[in-house]
Amino acid sequence: GNSVTQMEGPVTLSEEAFLTINCTYTATGYPSLFWYVQYPGEGLQLLLKATKADDKGSNKGFEATYRKETTSFHLEKGSVQVSDSAVYFCALSDNTNAGKSTFGDGTTLTVKP
């Protein structure tokens, strides 16, 4: 079956530091990959996505590249802000599961001023 493994947290960084959150996956077929973000007290919201190998998803300064050879989709940001403090979830979906997504366990990021 499908699975997503995320870097364990929590992660604490100073403002303007470089962020990497690792994500690897196992899937049948050709999945689409996502990063969702959950701010305190809110639901998850899509941060970025990639639908095929070598695609790069980007949004709000965050980037992730779909690496089929290493089955990875690592999230990066060059300079984090306090407002980026949130929980980040890596996820995948594929046609064989008819719309159902598989989520990682989430990584909590805290950015200190």
Add this chain to the structure above:
Amino acid sequence: DAGVIQSPRHEVTEMGQEVTLRCKPISGHDYLFWYRQTMMRGLELLIYFNNNVPIDDSGMPEDRFSAKMPNASFSTLKIQPSEPRDSAVYFCASSDGQGPYEQYFGPGTRLTVT
């Protein structure tokens, strides 16, 4: 669009009482998902529907939990009787069923059972 709408946002109830959570998906979305989130177990998929029909309810913890989707714009998750271990945040999400199947989440209902 208003996004996925959930009600109530907060619910506090006593053990043994019936609890009903409500969800209105985004108009035109064919898939609806119910999740539960706790610190201990993280995000769990409880059940999901396609075109109002339950597709997979293997995540429903026990018979005390039931979910319905009487039409394309409304779904309920019911817990009867409720127990303290049901305390969690319950999310509803919807998807348009077109690849890549990204999901849109509601704000959640925080349930506390005392």
